[in-house]
Amino acid sequence: MPDRKSRVYLSSPHMGGDELRLVTEAFASNWIAPLGPSVDAFEAEFAARVGTAHAAALSSGTAALHLAMRWLRLQPGDEVICSTFTFSATVNPIVYEGARPVFVDCERESWNMSPELLAEAIADRVKRGRRPKAVVLVHIYGQSADLDPIVALCARYGIPLIEDAAEALGATYRGRVPGSSGLCGIHSFNGNKIITTSGGGMLVSNDGALIEKARFWATQARDAAPHYQHSEIGFNYRLSNVLAAIGRGQLRVLDDRVAARRAHCAAYQAALAGLPGLEFMPEAAWGRSTRWLTCVLIDPEKFGADREKVRLALEAENIEARPVWKPMHLQPVFAGSECYGGAVAEDLFARGLCLPSGSNLTAEDRGRVIAAVQAAARRR
Numbered sequence: 001m002p003d004r005k006s007r008v009y010l011s012s013p014h015m016g017g018d019e020l021r022l023v024t025e026a027f028a029s030n031w032i033a034p035l036g037p038s039v040d041a042f043e044a045e046f047a048a049r050v051g052t053a054h055a056a057a058l059s060s061g062t063a064a065l066h067l068a069m070r071w072l073r074l075q076p077g078d079e080v081i082c083s084t085f086t087f088s089a090t091v092n093p094i095v096y097e098g099a100r101p102v103f104v105d106c107e108r109e110s111w112n113m114s115p116e117l118l119a120e121a122i123a124d125r126v127k128r129g130r131r132p133k134a135v136v137l138v139h140i141y142g143q144s145a146d147l148d149p150i151v152a153l154c155a156r157y158g159i160p161l162i163e164d165a166a167e168a169l170g171a172t173y174r175g176r177v178p179g180s181s182g183l184c185g186i187h188s189f190n191g192n193k194i195i196t197t198s199g200g201g202m203l204v205s206n207d208g209a210l211i212e213k214a215r216f217w218a219t220q221a222r223d224a225a226p227h228y229q230h231s232e233i234g235f236n237y238r239l240s241n242v243l244a245a246i247g248r249g250q251l252r253v254l255d256d257r258v259a260a261r262r263a264h265c266a267a268y269q270a271a272l273a274g275l276p277g278l279e280f281m282p283e284a285a286w287g288r289s290t291r292w293l294t295c296v297l298i299d300p301e302k303f304g305a306d307r308e309k310v311r312l313a314l315e316a317e318n319i320e321a322r323p324v325w326k327p328m329h330l331q332p333v334f335a336g337s338e339c340y341g342g343a344v345a346e347d348l349f350a351r352g353l354c355l356p357s358g359s360n361l362t363a364e365d366r367g368r369v370i371a372a373v374q375a376a377a378r379r380r
């Protein structure tokens with residue numbers, strides 16, 4: 001008998017077959033330092049996978065976003081447009097660089113930034129003499145945003161587009177890869193992401209000068225001199241060679257990880273789609289979502305319980321489920337910031353729940369989640 005009370009996690013690390021061997025190689029060659037042959041190989045393999053000319057392996061996705069912001073040479077008071085329906089790490093680097101975020105709501109079709117609202121936001125900022133210095137676009141919960149109109153808008157106004165693809169590695173958009181259409185894109189290998197190095201990130205771009213500069217800043221901005229000489233402020237943001245070895249192994253099983261997460265979503269849909277008042281995050285027609293997390297919306301009237309009741313019912317069964325992201329324009333730390341639209345993200349937050357979706361989640365544990373959601377619905 002399986003232990004009914006063993007913890008079911010939302011999204012836990014899942015190693016493939018090659019990681020340990022690759023890490024052992026790094027040990028055997030004593031490349032335990034940051035930088036080394038695994039870092040170079042991971043960067044090259046990652047760039048090939050996402051279709052950009054260059055990639056820089058970094059200590060986190062947040063570090064990658066920070067260096068992208070730094071490349072823009074923002075001035076105090078500058079504005080950067082950003083998705084409101086996201087994790088705070090998308091926004092914080094705007095503030096690290098002294099600029100101000102202006103938020104844009106998402107659309108129901110994909111839960112990602114609405115191109116219509118973005119057009120409205122840019123036109124309005126330009127009219128007020130506050131041309132945005134960049135757009136930071138997130139691809140949320142494994143699904144690409146509607147890139148074509150957003151790329152076209154940014155191009156028309158000459159505004160750099162930075163893609164936060166931390167949650168969307170493995171997704172597609174009209175056959176392309178989210179994170180590779182703008183000035184640069186960022187990825188994350190945090191422990192809960194679709195592949196992980198325990199912690200890490202990648203900055204990708206077709207602009208070789210940008211990536212070279214990012215590597216320079218990430219390695220304490222050391223000038224080319226035999227002694228330690230610095231002409232700029234740097235950071236310690238590089239990925240260690242050991243963790244890059246894990247990343248290389250993980251990248252090889254990315255497609256399996258996508259398939260596993262999509263299978264969870266399909267199983268949840270097959271079992272739960274008939275429940276009144278429960279709907280799934282839609283998959284937009286323009287591509288394939290990885291279903292990094294399976295997200296549902298719960299209508300309390302029709303379902304008989306609200307999102308929090310369902311979450312607590314799952315927690316009572318030792319199942320980890322989480323509310324979807326709280327929109328940035330509702331966060332105390334960004335109080336007073338402006339948001340174009342906002343009602344869609346607010347509604348998603350009021351009703352949205354993320355279900356356990358890790359690629360190593362067993363069918364048995366998934367069954368426990370399904371049974372607990374069904375029981376919550378029956379308890380009306």
Ligand SMILES: *Cc1c(COP(=O)(O)O)cnc(C)c1O
Nearest residue numbers: 060061062087089090166188190
């Ligand atoms: C995880 C995540 C990040 C940050 O990545 P880290 O590697 O944890 O710094 C940024 N944006 C989004 C949307 C994320 O989910």
